[in-house]
């Protein structure tokens with residue numbers, strides 16, 4: 001997806017919100033994020049979305065949140081020390097600056113004279129390694145997928161899987177992805193424990209979308225019961241218009 005011809009992103013509102021919720025409901029968490037983006041970006045092929053790096057996916061998820069639900073990511077995290085709720089509030093503008101400034105698509109270096117290239121992990125990579133026999137096997141398979149070897153080095157050179165077991169490859173992988181996730185410092189109001197906390201953006205956006213869809217359905221239900229208008233007609237009203245009818249009904 002080039003920056004020059006950015007496809008138009010639609011907010012998750014009205015019928016599009018209900019369609020996004022229907023589509024993502026029964027899916028694996030990894031696919032849900034892609035489904036929400038696919039509904040918001042109808043011109044983009046879903047396969048293309050699966051190939052995006054997680055940083056690029058997160059950048060689009062942040063844009064979609066801003067377009068649909070506003071610029072602040074507000075919610076609660078659970079204190080790992082005492083279980084109390086810790087409030088968080090992250091600005092999408094700041095989060096996007098962090099993602100945009102620190103991204104390189106790949107890291108290249110040389111090991112025992114062999115040039116190696118490690119690219120950013122994508123949703124497709126994570127899905128492909130989901131059913132590995134152990135967490136360790138999944139990690140090696142993931143590293144091997146992201147590792148690009150020069151095929152001219154000769155047949156006695158180690159394979160991508162052999163390289164993937166090296167600590168150096170793991171270190172470069174972690175470094176390459178250091179800024180793809182959203183992190184902030186949180187301090188527990190109850191026990192004063194402070195921790196570096198990471199927001200699962202895909203899950204957060206899914207919960208928000210499901211909540212918004214259920215609220216919209218409840219509003220449609222109330223208005224349709226009284227006026228008999230169709231689901232589509234009510235869903236596609238602007239939110240202030242729907243609110244105005246609801247206010248009249250409760251008066």
Ligand SMILES: [Zn+2]
Pocket residue numbers: 079080081082083084188189190191192193
């Ligand atoms: Zn605590």
